[in-house]
Amino acid sequence: xxxxxxxxxxxxxxxxxxxxxxxxxxxxxxxxxxxxxxxxxxxxxxxxxxxxxxxxxxxxxxxxxxxxxxxxxxxxxxxxxxxxxxxxxxxxxxxxxxxxxxxxxxxxxxxxxxxxxxxxxxxxxxxxxxxxxxxxxxxxxxxxxxxxxxxxxxxxxxxxxxxxxxxxxxxxxxxxxxxxxxxxxxxxxxxxxxxxxxxxxxxxxxxxxxxxxxxxxxxxxxxxxxxxxxxxxxxxxxxxxxxxxxxxxxxxxxxxxxxxxxxxxxxxxxxxxxxxxxxxxxxxxxxxxxxxxxxxxxxxxxxxxxxxxxxxxxxxxxxxxxxxxxxxxxxxxxxxxxxxxxxxxxxxxxxxxxxxxxxxxxxxxxxxxxxxxxxxxxxxxxxxxxxxxxxxxxxxxxxxxxxxxxxxxxxxxxxxxxxxxxxxxxxxxxxxxxxxxxxxxxxxxxxxxxxxxxxxxxxxxxxxxxxxxxxxxxxxxxxxxxxxxxxxxxxxxxxxxxxxxxxxxxxxxxxxxxxxxxxxxxxxxxxxxxxxxxxxxxxxxxxxxxxxxxxxxxxxxxxxxxxxxxxxxxxxxxxxxxxxxxxxxxxxxxxxxxxxxxxxxxxxxxxxxxxxxxxxxxxxxxxxxxxxxxxxxxxxxxxxxxxxxxxxxxxxxxxxxxxxxxxxxxxxxxxxxxxxxxxxxxxxxxxxxxxxxxxxxxxxxxxxxxxxxxxxxxxxxxxxxxxxxxxxxxxxxxxxxxxxxxxxxxxxxxxxxxxxxxxxxxxxxxxxxxxxxxxxxxxxxxxxxxxxxxxxxxxxxxxxxxxxxxxxxxxxxxxxxxxxxxxxxxxxxxxxxxxxxxxxxxxxxxxxxxxxxxxxxxxxxxxxxxxxxxxxxxxx
Numbered sequence: 001x002x003x004x005x006x007x008x009x010x011x012x013x014x015x016x017x018x019x020x021x022x023x024x025x026x027x028x029x030x031x032x033x034x035x036x037x038x039x040x041x042x043x044x045x046x047x048x049x050x051x052x053x054x055x056x057x058x059x060x061x062x063x064x065x066x067x068x069x070x071x072x073x074x075x076x077x078x079x080x081x082x083x084x085x086x087x088x089x090x091x092x093x094x095x096x097x098x099x100x101x102x103x104x105x106x107x108x109x110x111x112x113x114x115x116x117x118x119x120x121x122x123x124x125x126x127x128x129x130x131x132x133x134x135x136x137x138x139x140x141x142x143x144x145x146x147x148x149x150x151x152x153x154x155x156x157x158x159x160x161x162x163x164x165x166x167x168x169x170x171x172x173x174x175x176x177x178x179x180x181x182x183x184x185x186x187x188x189x190x191x192x193x194x195x196x197x198x199x200x201x202x203x204x205x206x207x208x209x210x211x212x213x214x215x216x217x218x219x220x221x222x223x224x225x226x227x228x229x230x231x232x233x234x235x236x237x238x239x240x241x242x243x244x245x246x247x248x249x250x251x252x253x254x255x256x257x258x259x260x261x262x263x264x265x266x267x268x269x270x271x272x273x274x275x276x277x278x279x280x281x282x283x284x285x286x287x288x289x290x291x292x293x294x295x296x297x298x299x300x301x302x303x304x305x306x307x308x309x310x311x312x313x314x315x316x317x318x319x320x321x322x323x324x325x326x327x328x329x330x331x332x333x334x335x336x337x338x339x340x341x342x343x344x345x346x347x348x349x350x351x352x353x354x355x356x357x358x359x360x361x362x363x364x365x366x367x368x369x370x371x372x373x374x375x376x377x378x379x380x381x382x383x384x385x386x387x388x389x390x391x392x393x394x395x396x397x398x399x400x401x402x403x404x405x406x407x408x409x410x411x412x413x414x415x416x417x418x419x420x421x422x423x424x425x426x427x428x429x430x431x432x433x434x435x436x437x438x439x440x441x442x443x444x445x446x447x448x449x450x451x452x453x454x455x456x457x458x459x460x461x462x463x464x465x466x467x468x469x470x471x472x473x474x475x476x477x478x479x480x481x482x483x484x485x486x487x488x489x490x491x492x493x494x495x496x497x498x499x500x501x502x503x504x505x506x507x508x509x510x511x512x513x514x515x516x517x518x519x520x521x522x523x524x525x526x527x528x529x530x531x532x533x534x535x536x537x538x539x540x541x542x543x544x545x546x547x548x549x550x551x552x553x554x555x556x557x558x559x560x561x562x563x564x565x566x567x568x569x570x571x572x573x574x575x576x577x578x579x580x581x582x583x584x585x586x587x588x589x590x591x592x593x594x595x596x597x598x599x600x601x602x603x604x605x606x607x608x609x610x611x612x613x614x615x616x617x618x619x620x621x622x623x624x625x626x627x628x629x630x631x632x633x634x635x636x637x638x639x640x641x642x643x644x645x646x647x648x649x650x651x652x653x654x655x656x657x658x659x660x661x662x663x664x665x666x667x668x669x670x671x672x673x674x675x676x677x678x679x680x681x682x683x684x685x686x687x688x689x690x691x692x693x694x695x696x697x698x699x700x701x702x703x704x705x706x707x708x709x710x711x712x713x714x715x716x717x718x719x720x721x722x723x724x725x726x727x728x729x730x731x732x733x734x735x736x737x738x739x740x741x742x743x744x745x746x747x748x749x750x751x752x753x754x755x756x757x758x759x760x761x762x763x764x765x766x767x768x769x770x771x772x773x774x775x776x777x778x779x780x781x782x783x784x785x786x787x788x789x790x791x792x793x794x795x796x797x798x799x800x801x802x803x804x805x806x807x808x809x810x811x812x813x814x815x816x817x818x819x820x821x822x823x824x825x826x827x828x829x830x831x832x833x834x835x836x837x838x839x840x841x842x843x844x845x846x847x848x849x850x851x852x853x854x855x856x857x858x859x860x861x862x863x864x865x866x867x868x869x870x871x872x873x874x875x876x
Contacts, residue, residue: 077368078405080347080358081384081391084373085412086121086402089721092672094394096159099385105411107392108168109400110156113588116170118188121390121402122412126765128186129819131521132172133589135193144175144195152589152632162206162213167191167229169215171204177217179229187548192231197221199243207249209234209256209272216258218244224260224270237270239277245337248291261289265306281321284312288337295345295388299361303340303350309333313340313350315361327359329366339381343388351380356393356403372401387411397673397722491780491790491846500553500837501797504528504538507559507833513812514827516584516595523551523819525560528833529584531577533570533597535604537561538833551817553837566609570597575621581640581664585625587632594635596622601637603649615652616645626668626677628691636677638665644679646694656694660687666713673722674739684710686727688741700741705731705748715759719766719783726769726783730756733771733786747786753779759814763821768845770824772811778826778836780845790846797826797834 093112100106105121114132119125132154137145148154158171168180168188175198179191197219205216207226214234215227224237224244242264249258257278258270265286268277283289289304289312300316311334317324330338332353340350347367348359354376358367377396384391389408394400404412493499504526507514512530519526525539538557542549551557561567572580580598587593592612593604598621600614616622616637624638633650644658644665660679667680676697677689684704688697704710708731715728718738727734727743735745749755755775762769762783769781776794781787794810795803802809809830817823822844825835838844 079344080368081389081403081405081408082368082370083404083409084401085390085404085409086124087375087395087399088119088124088402089397089399089673090117091398091720091722093398094381094400095156097381097383097392097394097400098160099383099390099392101161101163101165101386103165104385104387104390107400107402108159108161110159110170112155112398114154114156114172116156116159116168118186122414126819128188130180130188131589133522133591134176135178135190139193140195141175143198147174152591157200157202158204160204160206163208164213167206167213169204169206171196171201171217173200175199175201177201177204177215179215192229194227194231196225196227197223202244203246205247205249207256207258208251216247216249218247218260220244222262224258226272235272235274237277239268239280240264240266242266245288246290248293250293250297252297259291261291261302261304263288265289265304267291267302279321284314284323284326285310287312290337290340292340292342294342294361298345301340301342301348301361303338305334305337309335311338311350311352313338313348313359325364327364327366329357329359329369334379336379338379341382341384343384343391347388349382349384349391351376351382351393352378354378354380354396356380356382356391370403372403375401399721488847488850490788490849491842492793493790493796493845494793496796497839499792499796499839502553502556502835504833504835505556505559507536507538507831509831512831513829514831514833515582515812517813517815517825517827517833518584518586519551519815519818519825520590521586521588521818522590523817524549525590526551526557526815526825526833526835527584527586527593528827529582529595529597530831531580531582531597533572533575533577533580533582533599535568535570535584535593535595536833537568537606550819551823551835553823553835562607562609564608568593568595568604568609570595570602571599571614572597573599575599580621581623581666583623583625583638585627585635587627592632594625594627596625601625613649615649616647623664624666624668626670629670629672636668636670638668638679638681640664642681642683644668644677644689658687658689658694658696660689660696660699661685667715667717669716669718669725671718671722671725671738676738678716678718678725678738680714680716680727682711682713684714684729686714686716686736686741688738698741700736702727702729702732702734703743703746704729712756717762719762721766724766726760726762728757728760728771730758730774733757733760733769733781735783735786745786747781747788749773752791753777753788758810758812761814761816761824763816763824764818765821767821768816770814770816772814772826774810776808776810778811778814782848785849787849789848792836792845797836802830 090109090111094109095112096110098108107119107121109117109119115129117129118127120127155173156170157173160169166182168182170178175195177194177196181189181191196217199220201217201219203218207214207216213229218224220243222240222244224247225233226235227233240262242262244260245263246261247258256272260268261283265283267281267283269279270277283302283304285306287304287306289302291302293300300318303313305311311330313327314323315325330352338350338352340348342348346361348361350357355369355371357369360367372393375395375397377394381394382391389405389411391403392400512532514528515531516529525537528536537560539560540546540549540551540555540557546552546555575598577597582597584595591606593606594601600617601622602614603612605612620639620641622637623640626636628634633648635647635649637645637647639645642661642663645654646656647654661681661683663682665679665681669678675691677691679687684702686700690697702714712730717726723739725736725738727736733747734743736743753773755773758772758774760769760771766783769783771779778792779788780790782789798809809828811826811828813827815825823837825833827833
């Protein structure tokens with residue numbers, strides 16, 4: 001850098017800390033460069049006599065900068081966010097995280113399944129999730145279209161907030177970036193899709209050249225590009241000889257520039273012109289490197305890992321283009337690139353050796369290293385919030401932990417009840433007292449929130465099971481405080497005015513029961529499979545009635561069909577549909593649905609309803625279908641003859657045939673956390689299979705209550721922590737710890753809910769369990785305790801003519817909205833589909849029963865039993 005004459009302008013530009021203050025904490029990996037001050041647009045960088053250049057050259061170098069007195073204070077362990085406050089499960093490997101620039105408990109997460117999620121950390125609330133989909137395939141390049149058809153797997157490489165927090169950028173592993181506008185809460189709206197690079201888009205950042213908010217990207221095509229928010233390309237920078245790995249836009253005074261790093265260890269710098277790279281030098285060890293400025297913009301750091309696995313964390317002397325300081329403390333060779341971040345203009349942190357390591361910027365030796373109570377991957381990704389009081393770190397089980405210092409813990413408490421705006425600002429919840437009617441009047445909106453976890457108390461161990469790998473405990477929120485002012489009472493919904501309800505059009509068909517029911521993964525549609533083998537789809541449109549386009553019981557969604565008028569019908573030739581066991585599964589991106597009704601399995605295109613292929617002709621018939629969570633081409637198929645076929649669609653071949661049940665397969669569920677497939681059958685057996693070898697690990701017989709027959713379907717569904725598992729049989733609901741296959745909770749039909757269970761499912765995020773019964777009742781249970789919190793009577797959703805008729809009508813299936821924990825849909829024996837939500841004034845289905853559930857308010861609560869032992873017979 002020092003020897004390159006052409007680089008004099010950038011040397012001068014970055015020679016020193018700017019006298020103009022940069023906003024506090026310029027986001028990890030410099031994703032939030034500040035809008036430049038009002039100054040002439042593009043100055044003449046090449047003119048070395050420019051007045052600005054003279055002034056910068058005359059300024060002191062970094063070594064001579066005098067830091068504020070605060071920098072001289074002794075380091076205290078309390079300054080670092082080291083206390084594990086929250087553990088959450090995302091469901092897919094987290095590849096990128098970014099905190100909102102001003103809302104310090106709002107975390108944006110990008111995942112290996114290409115989904116982005118917005119978390120409000122105080123109440124542990126998943127505000128919104130956006131599964132990947134191509135917004136406009138016709139606008140994408142032909143190479144991308146060919147690539148996504150050949151291999152649909154795609155992941156997120158980077159998520160980033162704009163400096164003002166009003167935009168979100170997402171870079172993907174194939175060609176695309178997505179830009180969203182954000183106006184608060186869960187309002188994340190599509191802004192622009194750009195086919196930005198050939199191959200992977202490796203990094204994305206926002207910048208402000210010429211006072212215009214732009215997006216800077218880099219990719220496998222060795223290019224750096226600058227875009228405006230309308231998708232117009234402003235600059236293309238060409239000069240790297242290898243894939244560009246990361247970018248770091250920055251500014252000094254009004255001089256805007258970009259550092260870029262490539263996988264071959266080369267670092268270049270660019271001005272917003274077409275004059276080419278201004279510098280060209282080597283990262284230490286020719287490592288694959290990320291560059292970051294300190295929060296005040298005065299100091300430049302980089303962290304990278306070489307091909308040999310050696311990691312380097314250094315501070316640069318910008319004026320010389322030389323390394324000023326190399327930090328010590330990396331112990332092991334790494335297979336990937338170490339993630340790092342800076343905070344408070346004082347500390348550096350890096351994830352290595354399943355630990356978080358901290359340094360003081362002014363020293364070279366390690367300050368401390370922590371394991372965050374364990375469970376971290378070998379190279380955890382990490383991100384500080386702007387204030388430096390919270391630190392997000394990824395976990396090995398596809399989740400993340402939030403570490404906090406004392407100030408961070410207080411900020412989490414302050415947002416524990418997010419609808420209560422006063423808590424966001426000045427009220428300290430530690431001293432908050434809620435009592436009497438005033439509390440009820442002021443915290444009504446809090447009713448919309450499901451019970452949350454306390455960010456400071458360690459969660460309890462639930463009957464020998466640590467529920468979410470040290471995850472969540474029922475919190476003490478304002479909702480709890482309010483409920484304590486009156487005795488707990490079971491919520492009973494017996495009248496249509498007590499809930500919001502919509503019956504989907506063209507769904508009632510007495511000749512075809514609804515036997516399978518799914519929400520689309522995007523949460524804007526419902527798919528029903530009838531006993532006649534016909535699938536119907538309803539989609540909620542975005543319009544004035546429903547401006548966010550979400551599924552809602554306040555708007556009737558139209559029955560959706562392609563222009564061709566095609567039906568999605570299974571081949572039922574020669575099938576007795578009354579005896580067939582229908583099955584259905586939906587791909588993660590909602591592009592394909594796979595189903596069967598006693599005959600061949602059909603794969604349908606969800607946009608055209610055309611049959612893409614058929615396979616697995618009976619006998620035996622297919623009775624349950626599940627996509628492999630990591631490869632949509634692999635399907636687990638449960639069969640009528642009690643076997644499970646592991647089928648590869650791409651090569652049309654059964655790779656493995658699993659044998660362990662005595663009767664037909666009625667349920668399949670994958671856990672990527674435990675690397676297992678759990679199967680259930682009509683024989684009341686649960687079998688555990690290794691995903692790697694497909695060998696059977698264990699077999700368990702569920703405990704049937706005395707006097708009941710071990711017949712009927714048994715279904716299984718994993719909790720979002722991928723460890724606990726809901727087991728459903730007509731005689732019971734049960735929660736199992738799948739790592740040991742031990743039952744830890746059981747609920748048996750009783751009192752007002754004594755009929756056999758027809759179906760049950762977790763709500764989204766596994767906060768509730770919705771269960772339907774053969775007498776038409778619906779129960780809403782707390783998912784952790786299996787205690788009943790609400791009963792919905794058939795009179796709430798069925799007209800009097802049906803209730804008084806001779807034919808019993810009741811739900812056969814329940815589906816939970818993937819984005820709203822308080823919305824569910826039911827498919828009934830008369831062919832109708834109904835969507836239900838609590839009334840807006842309540843916002844949720846009852847309240848959590850107190851732990852000492854017993855005789856309350858003159859009613860006996862419906863209780864569950866707890867098991868600290870294993871009554872089932874274990875078989876090898």
